[in-house]
Amino acid sequence: xxxxxxxxxxxxxxxxTIDSQTLAIDRSRAGQVLNPEDLNALxxxxxxxxxxxxxxxxxxxxxxxxxxxxxxxxxxxxxxAVRITDDSFVGSDTLITADxxxxxxxxxxxxxVIFCGANSIDGNTSxxxxxxxxxxxxxxxxxxxxxxxxxxxxxxxxxAGTGYEKLSASFPLICSVTGDVNEPRSVSMKGRIAAKxxxxxxxxxxxxxxxxxxxxxxxxxxxxxxxxxxxxFVDGATTAEKVDKIISILSDAQAI
Numbered sequence: 001x002x003x004x005x006x007x008x009x010x011x012x013x014x015x016x017t018i019d020s021q022t023l024a025i026d027r028s029r030a031g032q033v034l035n036p037e038d039l040n041a042l043x044x045x046x047x048x049x050x051x052x053x054x055x056x057x058x059x060x061x062x063x064x065x066x067x068x069x070x071x072x073x074x075x076x077x078x079x080x081a082v083r084i085t086d087d088s089f090v091g092s093d094t095l096i097t098a099d100x101x102x103x104x105x106x107x108x109x110x111x112x113v114i115f116c117g118a119n120s121i122d123g124n125t126s127x128x129x130x131x132x133x134x135x136x137x138x139x140x141x142x143x144x145x146x147x148x149x150x151x152x153x154x155x156x157x158x159x160a161g162t163g164y165e166k167l168s169a170s171f172p173l174i175c176s177v178t179g180d181v182n183e184p185r186s187v188s189m190k191g192r193i194a195a196k197x198x199x200x201x202x203x204x205x206x207x208x209x210x211x212x213x214x215x216x217x218x219x220x221x222x223x224x225x226x227x228x229x230x231x232x233f234v235d236g237a238t239t240a241e242k243v244d245k246i247i248s249i250l251s252d253a254q255a256i
Contacts, residue, residue, distance in 0.1 A: 001048070001049070001052040001053070001054035001055070001112045001113070002054065002055055002057070002109070002110060002111045002112050002113075003045045003048055003049055003054050003055065003056045003057070003111065003112065003113050003114075003115070004045075004056075004057050004058075004059055004105065004108075004111040004113070004114045004115070005038070005041050005042045005044075005045040005056060005057070005058050005059070005073065005078065005114075005115045005116070006038065006041065006058075006059055006060070006101065006114065006115070006116035006117075006128070007034060007035070007038045007041075007042065007058050007059065007060045007069045007070060007072075007073055008034075008035040008038055008060060008061075008062075008066075008069070008117070008120050009032050009033070009034065009035070009060065009062055009065065009066040009068065009069045010032070010033060010034075010035045010120055010121050010122040011025070011027045011030035011031070011032060011033075011122060012030050012031040012032070012033050013030075013121055013122075015029060015030035015031055016029075016030045017029060017030075022222070023222040023223070023224060024222070025122070032065060032066075032068065032069075033069075034069040034072055034073075035117050035120045035121060035122075036117070036121065036179060037117025037118055037119055037120075037176075037177060037178060037179055038069075038116065038117040038120075039117075039184040040117065040177045040178070040179055040181050040182055040184060041115040041116050041117050041176070041177050042056075042058065042073055042076055042078065042115070042184065043076075043181075043182045043183070043184040043185060044115050044144075044147055044175070044177055044181060044182060045078075045113070045115045046076060046077045046078070046185070047182070048113060048149055049077075051149060052149070054112075055079045055080070056077065056078040056079050056080075057078065057079065057080040057081070057082060057108070057111075058070055058073035058074065058078045058080070058081045058082070059081075059082045059083075059084070059101070059104065059105075059108075060081075060082075060083055060084070061083075061084040061085070061089065061097065061100060061101065061104075062083070062084075062085065063085060064083075064085070066083060067081075067083055067200055070082075070083060070200055071195040071196065071198065071200075072187065072195070073195075074191070074194070074195035074198050075187035075188070075191035075192045075194070075195035076184070076185060076187050076191060077185075077191065080201070081198065081200045081201065082104070082108065082200070082201045082202075082203065083200055083201070083202050083203075084100060084101070084104050084202075084203055084204070084208075085202060085203075085204055086204040086205040086206075086208075088205055088210075088213050089205070089213070091215065092213070092215055093215040093216070093217035094123070094125050094127040094128060094131060094217075095131060095215065095216060095217070096213055096214075096215050097128065098127075098128055098131035098132045098135055099135065099210060100208065100210060101128070101132055102132060102135040102136055103208040103209075103210055104203060104208060105132075105136065106136075107203065107207060107208060110172070111172060112171045112172050112173075113154070113171065113172065113173060113174075113175065114132070114138075114172075114173070114174040114175070115174075115175055115176075115177060116128060116129055116132075116174070116175075116176050116177075117176060117177065118142060118143045118144075118176040118177055118178045119178075126142075126143075126176075128176075129142050129174050129175070129176035130142060132174055133173075133174045136172075136174070138172045138173050138174060139169030139170060139171075139172070139173035139174070140169065140173065140174050140175075141154065141156045141167055141168075141169050141173060141174070141175040141176070142158070142175075142176045143158045143159070143176060143177075143178055144156035144157070144158055144175055144176065144177045144178065144181055145157055145158050145159060145164070145177075145178050145180040145181055146180075146181060147175070147177070147181060147182075150168075152170050152171060153168050153169060153170040153171065153173075154168065154169060154171075154173060154175060155167070155168040156168070156175065158178075234246055234249070
């Protein structure tokens, strides 16, 4: 069984800042990490590979620096790693990104299952799995919180309102997973050493030959949210006294 896992390098959200003039995210000072839910996707792929005697390929789109997340994937147990890069891909929206991924997947060969994280912590669009599934014309399962592998299909459970729903799709398919689906394994020292020496295949647009790279998404405006008024604290010797003061304040403001 051939399994593909999509990995994305994202900025560490605890270290990013916002440019006060452009209101854009300044990624220059933030460290880069593997998108958390992509770790769960990789674990799902590795687990399936062990059950079905499969081969796992990890794929990422980005500059040379994103090879770090590919090596992390190799260290966890992936067999092969591929990086997509080209100056013409910079600034791609989710539609163009999905189109590039589709071209790369078709170039690499047939995959029975494609796993990816349900969401990325930098873009928060949750669009790649659905778009890629439609472009490849394969079954699409999204937001999986549990996975059950059957003979010719995968069945997932996912949150739906106050409950859960079960969905299934036959191979080939793409499945996006949430952080609830599993507990990713750690990278062993042996795995790290092997990953450091491993070769990473690089493909660009001279290979893929994508002609239309004009992103249709346009940003009309960016604005900062209004600053909320600072709250006030109510003092009192007892809880009852504090409650009385709060009621008095709300009454004076005609809020009650």
